[in-house]
Amino acid sequence: MVRWEPNSTGRLQQAAMELFVERGYDQTTVAEIAGRAGLTERTFFRHFTDKREVLFLGAESLLDLVVKAITAAPGDAAPIDAIAAALDAIGTMFDGRRDGSRLRQNVIAAHPELQERELIKMAKLAGAMADALRARGVPDPSASLAAEAGTAVFRIAFERWVQADSDADLGALMQAALADLKAVTAGSPPRST
Amino acid sequence: MVRWEPNSTGRLQQAAMELFVERGYDQTTVAEIAGRAGLTERTFFRHFTDKREVLFLGAESLLDLVVKAITAAPGDAAPIDAIAAALDAIGTMFDGRRDGSRLRQNVIAAHPELQERELIKMAKLAGAMADALRARGVPDPSASLAAEAGTAVFRIAFERWVQADSDADLGALMQAALADLKAVTAGSPPRST
């Protein structure tokens, strides 16, 4: 006989998403989330450091993916090309997950405190990318700047992706955004995409 | 006879900074801040939406400055040059404020929740810069990308500025960082600055 149902973390995540969608983030208490998952509030905080974090599990795997892609890039690749490779890997990872991403992003978009958490996750991502570039011998501040550029491209392409009516391809959107960034930093006059 | 001492907001800010430096952000309660300023906790929350915000007043003026600089740039200037003009304006604004900036940044660096707030202020800054560029006729996503690039340059140069031993010039650091960003997005091989 099992003393506890398995996968507490997953149950808490699912219960949280359901409640956030049903009645909104603010109108949902941690006790309610835990209750729906068959647990107590105290246990929620053993699985997640705070209420927001329940929406941001999985950021760790994205980080690993990106670091590996940068590390695996050809040794003679320019920093920006290593970043491009990381973006490609991200594109593949999100393939087919647009509906879920959109749902989650709608919740985040409605709550500044969740946007804050998302931004610091992005900053950590940029930090990890910069570390991976430095490990390739890219000096600062070029490594930091390339990493920041990469996350900027990701964020802007991602935003377009979840908002798009058609089911565009995230990878393609990121490639286009990267090309735009290259053009704009090169001092090109405005153009439309 | 005055019923209340003037400049409640400023007194709260000063009391907060003092206490944060004396005993740390976490070890300071809002009631203590208010008490030192001769006010009550409830009044604190009439001046600031939350405890963190007491450290981030003034972000509004930075935003205005940047928007005006972009708007005032020559009509035929490329987006990236309008951004460069905004960075110059920022450099002038922070001239001579390095010690204060460093003190404040030390507090923020020690507390993730404060970093989150700083990041969302940066995101708002980027949003305002993008709006100003769009008003100049720059289409999306170029406007967003140029704005994000600008804030990335600002953040990285600012970090170096407050950490530097010598009293380097923020404006010069931003110009150098912008040049590095241009080089790295152009696909240049790694170089050191």
Next chain:
DNA sequence: CTATCGATGTCAGTGCCTGTCATCAACGTA
């Protein structure tokens, strides 16, 4: 069989933040 372990529950408490109502000097107006 017993000791330890690990996930959970229980409970008390702190601090952030909000809603609501009261206070009272200043100010305008009749």
Next chain:
DNA sequence: TACGTTGATGACAGGCACTGACATCGATAG
């Protein structure tokens, strides 16, 4: 002068996020 209004503040009650300390009890190792 009297009186109503305004605006910044105080007082108070309460909700909810989050934490520390201790108890519980199947599972597992020896």
